[in-house]
Amino acid sequence: MVNFTGHAVEAQDLTVVRGPRTVLRGLDFSVPTGRTTGLLGPSGCGKSTLMRAIAGTQAKVTGTLHVLGRPAGHPTLRARIGYVTQAPSVYDDLTVRQNLDYFAAVLLPGRHHRDTRAEAVTRAITDVDLTPHADALAGNLSGGQRSRVSLAVALLGTPDLLVLDEPTVGLDPVLRRDLWDLFHHIAADRGTTILVSSHVMDEAERCDRLLLMRDGRILADDTPEALRRRNDTPTVEEAFLRLVDAANALQEGRR
Numbered sequence: 183m184v185n186f187t188g189h190a191v192e193a194q195d196l197t198v199v200r201g202p203r204t205v206l207r208g209l210d211f212s213v214p215t216g217r218t219t220g221l222l223g224p225s226g227c228g229k230s231t232l233m234r235a236i237a238g239t240q241a242k243v244t245g246t247l248h249v250l251g252r253p254a255g256h257p258t259l260r261a262r263i264g265y266v267t268q269a270p271s272v273y274d275d276l277t278v279r280q281n282l283d284y285f286a287a288v289l290l291p292g293r294h295h296r297d298t299r300a301e302a303v304t305r306a307i308t309d310v311d312l313t314p315h316a317d318a319l320a321g322n323l324s325g326g327q328r329s330r331v332s333l334a335v336a337l338l339g340t341p342d343l344l345v346l347d348e349p350t351v352g353l354d355p356v357l358r359r360d361l362w363d364l365f366h367h368i369a370a371d372r373g374t375t376i377l378v379s380s381h382v383m384d385e386a387e388r389c390d391r392l393l394l395m396r397d398g399r400i401l402a403d404d405t406p407e408a409l410r411r412r413n414d415t416p417t418v419e420e421a422f423l424r425l426v427d428a429a430n431a432l433q434e435g436r437r
């Protein structure tokens with residue numbers, strides 16, 4: 183029986199050690215089901231490590247981490263999570279469709295899945311709006327189009343949870359906006375939970391909910407609106423800076 187609480191991810195005292203460093207320090211947070219949650223914080227604060235822990239690919243994880251009602255890394259979660267890393271594995275010498283055919287064959291092997299595979303590939307290409315480019319070589323696509331191929335790969339298995347590690351990095355503002363619109367459509371149309379990281383603070387305003395991180399800790403877990411209101415700031419970025427200043431002052435006071 184799956185203990186499902188309305189949270190796609192629940193963490194208590196989550197700690198991760200990488201090499202000699204404690205990278206995540208006793209995190210308590212949850213990610214609501216069917217919403218878009220942003221994981222924001224400066225470079226090196228631990229966003230990718232947290233995403234790897236949720237996707238079940240991070241070693242030395244202690245504390246409690248439940249994903250879709252199961253312990254992170256549980257074998258049944260593999261097909262239910264779409265995880266796009268910062269270095270997406272798209273083959274430049276294959277077309278968009280061939281890339282997806284390849285990953286679909288890994289996900290749904292065997293001749294008896296041939297029709298299901300073909301349907302899943304066509305649907306994923308349509309989802310990310312790449313139908314006009316389906317027969318283009320991935321190596322000839324723009325940065326934004328390549329990001330969408332990675333996203334299409336993650337969508338192949340119709341996951342319940344999409345974990346996207348800085349999917350908009352290096353993209354121009356128009357492409358960033360288009361990708362965020364796509365995330366919102368996926369969440370709204372399918373009830374998919376989306377956890378998306380970024381270190382660009384203006385992207386915070388596009389999320390239903392935010393986890394603000396700094397130095398391996400969660401500084402805030404709230405809606406953008408509540409964060410602005412509580413800190414009496416016009417933007418989430420300024421709210422974040424206030425929280426950082428408050429955390430620094432607290433640290434100084436303890437010394």
Ligand SMILES: Nc1ncnc2c1ncn2[C@@H]1O[C@H](COP(=O)(O)OP(=O)(O)OP(=O)(O)O)[C@@H](O)[C@H]1O
Nearest residue numbers: 200201202203205224225226227228229230231381
């Ligand atoms: N294999 C490793 N051994 C030791 N420390 C590591 C290792 N990998 C990452 N780290 C450290 O863990 C910390 C968190 O890294 P992580 O990649 O999770 O940060 P991030 O917030 O995703 O950064 P970015 O936005 O730059 O991708 C960093 O300080 C990094 O130097």
